[in-house]
Amino acid sequence: MKRFFIPLFLFCCNFMAAQEDFQYKLSTDSLPWTDRPFDNAPEQFQFAVVSDRTGGHRAGVFGDAMQKLNLLHPEFVMSVGDLVEGYTKDTTILNSQWSEFDSILSRLNMRFFALPGNHDISNDVMRDRWLSRYGASYYHFRYKDVLFLAFDSNDGDGVMFSRDQLDYFKHVIAEEEGVRWTLIFMHHPIWNYREFNGFDEIEAALKDRPYTVFAGHTHRYFKSQRHGRNYYVLSTTGGGSKLRSPRVGEFDHVTWVTMTPQGPELVHLQLSGIIDEDVLNEQTAPIALALHNATQIEQMMLRKSPAEGIVYLRIANTLDGEATKESSGLFYRGEDSSSGAVQNKTLRFEGRFYHNHHLSPEQDGLSLQIPPDSTVQIAIPVRIEGAVSLKDIDPLELDWTLGFESDEPFTPAFELSGILDIRPENEPAQLSLTPMDVFLETHEVELSSPFEKLQIRYTLDGSKPDADSPLYTAPIRMQETTTIKACYFDAEGGARSGVAAREYRKVVPEPAVKIKKRALAPGLRYAYYEGDFTAKLPDFNTLQPKRTGIALYSHPDSLERRMDHFALSFEGYIEVPQDGIYTFYTRSDDGSQLFVHDKLVVDNNGSHSAQVRRGNIALQKGLHPIRVAYFEDFLGETLEIGFEGAGLDRRRVPFATLFHEK
Known part of the structure; x- marks a missing residue:
């Protein structure tokens, strides 16, 4: 009885204090305000959560969020990680990144709780730096009878929790049994990963207690439910994103949490407005996915004369007449997820041309309705003014919005929007x-x-x-x-x-080389190099390798000695089963090239994220010399090769199935 009496007593005292603070002199029977109590219960408090800052971060966004949080006055700010770009063992680079972050965070007037993401801790050097700065990578605290648990989802072999961390939080949960709510923060939405990461032990330890979970990492917002509790994957606070629309989960925001006696209530404060927490959930995700998949916009400009052109726009709605109920891996699916449906499947397109000094469309605005499973194509005459070359004319810009109208009153439409550049010099044509x-x-x-x-x-x-x-x-x-x-x-x-x-x-197929199988062994010979490789593959003829050996695996992780700025060359033989045309591919992050008989077949060079490039070559049945070049700039390390053709389906080629001379 005692534990219930104290909060009730405090509530009564606070209510009376609120009434004493509120003074007025009106003596009329009616008053120009409602009789509802002031919303200032003593156990109620507000805090903010910021999400991923890095992973292709956009300068200025996180700092803008800090300034706007100062205007909102949360009691404190939580994080879900990825504070610096990281992914390096170079302490000079790390010092620079953390100094930059500290200069941004110094603008924040209230307490900030840090939590590590994969960009903050991806190797032992970075973990040591984190611990020297913050003392711990996982921790807990209690505030106004609410338990806060901050996890380190990088604490193990891959995305998982170490046994020490699991035991620590299970002990904390048992010790803090009497709290009114538990709030869990982590970087990875680990409940969507493999089942043996240990988080099921935490969920079991919480049993029937009320709790809420926050994560980041995916750069796409999604709300789901597990075991009857809310699980939130937050979008970005400056991290890499196409920012196409809150309706597809892509927006910069800070999350505003009000801890009420009934539990946390959330809104998402976009830096230019407020976004409701249900903007994307199990019910609305299928509609957002339908919009994402149904939208196709093609554009082209044809030249009629030196002073005339025609802009063609083709907008497709690929939805069929049936209700769209299917979700996909584009959005995380909660345990209790249910299918939604697009009721009104007609797409609405609105467009407006910006002013251009040399290109003047016959009409400034567009308004179109595209029924399901149909395409609308329009031709817009354009005047070309001035004697300048078409190559020197700025693109014609079309500000567009495309989406489904909502069937529910006062409900925002599902929309995508953007700026379409229409170039007057179309080389090559879109064929x-x-x-x-x-x-x-x-x-x-x-x-x-x-x-x-x-x-x-x-x-x-x-x-x-x-x-x-x-x-x-x-x-x-x-x-x-x-x-x-x-x-x-x-x-x-x-x-x-x-x-x-x-x-x-x-072409004539490249002849197979005459070499006996007993002279070969599995794997490719490799050479490992280090240097300032940032834009393209180096000239290996000018370099001395740091290490050589035999590679049975293509992944650079198995051969690297540092995280960034290294290169690898591989040489050996590949066997094809019959004469024919073969399509080879590489998938790499960063650049790669694949040679057969010293002919460049696949050019995937340059500093870029993981991408696939292909090329073709005719080969006779048998063994052929193959060479693969690869370099790593920063962030992400991937190398994969494969081929198809001559009646064979596409297949990945492990290095262990290739050969080198003994």
């Missing part, structure tokens, strides 16, 4: 030509287009197509090396597009 560009005897090439009611004319002699060139109506058959050039033509107005071109080469 798709058969990608296989080598052949043995004969070859058929197909030309396809997203645009309707436009002619495609082509040449096979290398000349630029004109209005008298052959009209494309069927696949083009060839028996010799040929270059195809093709253009769009507007049959009515005489306008034409830029040129799309591709050479198709008749």
